[in-house]
Amino acid sequence: MFKKKKESELKNLVEQTKKKEKIKKEKADRKWILTIVGIAFLLSFVLSLLANGAIPNISLILGMILTLLFVGIGVLFDIVGVAVTTADEAVFHSMNSRKVKGASTAVMFKKNADKVSNFCCDVVGDICGVISGAAGTAIAAILITKYHMHPLFTGLFITAIISSLTIGGKAIGKSFAINKSDIILYTFAKAVSPFYRH
Secondary structure (H helix, E strand, C coil): CCHHHHHHHHHHHHHHHHHHHHCCCCHHHHHHHHHHHHHHHHHHHHHHHHHHHHHCCCCHHHHHHHHHHHHHHHHHHHHHCCCHHHHCHHHHHHHCCCCCCCCCHHHHHHHHHHHHHHHHHHHHHHHHHHHHHHHHHHHHHHHHHHHHCCHHHHHHHHHHHHHHHHHHHHHHHHHHHCCHHHHHHHHHHHHHHCCCCC
């Protein structure tokens, strides 16, 4: 009896989920996947090229600043990516009806939450990871050559610091993004709205 009730509840849940899902054309999904893969490839290639060319020649202080900057950018975009998926769309429709600046962009982002989240969390996040990693390698190289620190320990220590800052920052950021999702999405949408035409 209990097993049948559980199966019935699961069946109802599956049916409700199917009703909620938006029907999307397969071509649109393929187009998005190809677009995002292309953007990710180009951005990663160009920024990695610049990072590998410029970062090995930087100073220790600049290396630390660059590392913290790109860890921060990665965390910031992760916050936006989480906020856009958890924000309440109705709030922005109401603001849009009153012609509040940035509200129409927020509605557009919310309607495309999966794509915006994918770009912010995955594309920007991974690129920031590549650049902060390259900067971390440069820091380790400076510490090894100039300060004669242990090569293996230094490399592992720098990598561990960058990883812990990134993971810790994103963990704090996710909680903040869920609690303040509407404000974060609106602030982000308002900031980038001049670049969008509706």
